[in-house]
Structure formats: C-alpha cells, structure tokens
Amino acid sequence: MTAVFRDPATERAFRRRGFVVVDLWEPTAGDLVAQLFDTSDRGERDGYFVSTVLSDTSARAAYDELIRRTFASELAGMMNGYEAFLGALVVKRPTGATTVWAHQDGTCHDESFGPGVIAWIPVTEVDELSGHMRALWGSHRFLPGILATPPTKTCFEDVRDELLDREMPEVEVRRGQALVFNSLVIHGSPPNRSGANRLAAYLRFMPIGAPARHYWYDQDSEEVLGFEVGRDFFTTHVWGQRPTGAPFERLPVVEPRQLGIADLRRLRRRAWVRPLSSDRGSA
Numbered sequence: 001m002t003a004v005f006r007d008p009a010t011e012r013a014f015r016r017r018g019f020v021v022v023d024l025w026e027p028t029a030g031d032l033v034a035q036l037f038d039t040s041d042r043g044e045r046d047g048y049f050v051s052t053v054l055s056d057t058s059a060r061a062a063y064d065e066l067i068r069r070t071f072a073s074e075l076a077g078m079m080n081g082y083e084a085f086l087g088a089l090v091v092k093r094p095t096g097a098t099t100v101w102a103h104q105d106g107t108c109h110d111e112s113f114g115p116g117v118i119a120w121i122p123v124t125e126v127d128e129l130s131g132h133m134r135a136l137w138g139s140h141r142f143l144p145g146i147l148a149t150p151p152t153k154t155c156f157e158d159v160r161d162e163l164l165d166r167e168m169p170e171v172e173v174r175r176g177q178a179l180v181f182n183s184l185v186i187h188g189s190p191p192n193r194s195g196a197n198r199l200a201a202y203l204r205f206m207p208i209g210a211p212a213r214h215y216w217y218d219q220d221s222e223e224v225l226g227f228e229v230g231r232d233f234f235t236t237h238v239w240g241q242r243p244t245g246a247p248f249e250r251l252p253v254v255e256p257r258q259l260g261i262a263d264l265r266r267l268r269r270r271a272w273v274r275p276l277s278s279d280r281g282s283a
C-alpha cells in the first residue's frame with residue numbers, strides 16, 4: 001500500500017500508532033468556525049453531537065465549506081493523493097450527555113485504496129476539564145473491518161467504559177494543531193466539565209480515485225448493506241437513513257465474541273504495538 005504521508009517519519013508514526021499530531025496553523029485559525037457556531041446555533045441538540053446530524057442542511061453545508069476551506073489544503077499537502085470529502089463541527093456542550101464512548105469511525109470508501117484518514121482539530125481550547133481526545137493507539141492494526149452506520153455491536157462493547165477510562169491515554173492537541181488518525185483507531189473522550197462549549201473541526205479524507213461507499217446497518221434484516229455513493233453523499237445524507245438505490249454488497253451481522261481488557265492487551269502485543277505508556281508523542 002502506498003504511504004499516506006509524504007514525510008517518511010510521519011508515515012512511520014502513522015502506521016505504527018495510527019495517529020500523528022501536526023502543528024500547522026496559528027491558534028486562531030479556527031476562530032471563524034467558532035463564530036459560525038455562535039451565530040447559527042439553534043440549540044437543536046444537547047450534549048455531544050456532530051453537525052452532520054443537524055436538520056438544517058444549510059448549516060451543515062456552511063460548516064463543511066468553511067472547515068474544508070480553512071484546514072484541508074495544508075493537510076492534503078502532507079499526504080500522497082488524499083482529498084477531503086467531509087468537513088463537520090464536533091460540539092460538546094457544557095450540559096447533557098457528552099462522553100464519547102470508545103469507537104471506530106464508519107467506513108466511507110473502498111479501503112483497499114488506502115485507509116480512511118480523519119483530522120480532528122480543536123477550535124476551542126481542549127484541556128482536562130473540557131475533555132482531551134483519548135485513543136487506543138495501534139488498534140487499527142489488530143481490529144480491522146468494515147464499520148457500518150449506525151454502528152453494529154463491537155467486540156469491545158462490554159469493556160468500553162474501562163477501555164476509555166484506563167486503557168486509552170489522552171492525546172493533547174492544541175489549537176493550531178490537528179490530530180490526524182486512521183479511522184480504525186479506537187477513540188473517544190470523557191465528558192465536558194468545563195462549563196463552556198468545546199468545539200472541534202472534523203475533516204475526513206479518502207484516497208483520490210477510491211470508490212466512495214456507505215455501509216448501512218439494516219437492523220430489521222440484521223445485515224449491513226454496502227452502497228456505492230458519490231463524494232457529495234456524506235455532506236447531504238440524513239445519517240441513519242437507508243441510502244437510495246440497490247446495495248452492491250450484503251454482509252450478515254454476526255454477534256461478535258466479547259473481548260476483555262486482557263484480550264485487547266494480548267492482541268496489541270501480537271501486533272507489536274509498544275506499551276501505551278511509552279508512546280504519547282507527536283509526529
């Protein structure tokens with residue numbers, strides 16, 4: 001598989017850990033995104049949400065356009081043949097349910113062309129109180145697969161609280177920096193206790209030329225249906241709804257055997273991922 005990053009050291013870190021932290025902009029680079037939120041927020045959702053779920057399609061489109069315009073070219077410039085296809089705002093209000101449980105992000109393309117790449121970019125300051133991102137570094141190497149939307153039951157469901165609290169170290173990302181991660185890395189974050197909104201930009205990339213796909217979980221038939229979609233699907237689709245047209249693929253959903261923390265540690269050791277405590281750094 002060709003390298004995702006042009007710089008060999010960044011590529012090595014990305015392959016091994018599944019993430020890098022890159023320093024690309026002034027800390028104020030995301031201020032227009034925060035302003036857009038302040039002026040357009042209608043309080044439609046409480047707690048944690050991503051702008052892709054908003055019913056106001058013009059607000060979704062405005063976040064997509066502004067976030068791509070602000071951050072995409074510097075990030076794409078670091079990569080080999082990747083393009084941004086979705087910009088969204090991640091909101092954690094100071095109220096409501098704001099824990100983001102350990103999860104992997106949905107599959108959006110044929111990954112034989114290369115992994116899904118996500119940039120998570122703090123727009124407001126992120127700290128202990130507002131909730132640093134946490135991740136199970138290296139998990140892209142031992143928990144591969146197609147990730148459906150809405151998600152099917154994972155093999156780490158029974159330990160997801162313990163996983164987030166005890167096994168997933170914080171990664172500190174400042175304004176002006178981006179956490180760039182493989183979409184298969186298990187990530188999440190603790191609740192926002194800061195008393196203020198915690199905002200981050202979310203920008204997804206796929207290899208130029210890779211067929212875009214959406215895997216929809218049909219809970220009635222217990223199947224995951226794969227659809228070939230256009231690049232603009234992700235900015236317009238009502239998440240959770242069945243896409244139009246016929247699926248190109250039907251995958252039966254099999255109840256996964258639940259893994260414990262010891263199993264996950266064993267898998268990590270087998271994948272030759274170093275102990276997490278020794279590895280918190282940036283690219």
Ligand SMILES: O=C(O)CCC(=O)C(=O)O
Nearest residue numbers: 090100105133188189200
């Ligand atoms: O902002 C966060 O803490 C988590 C965001 C996230 O996990 C996601 O958008 O997939």
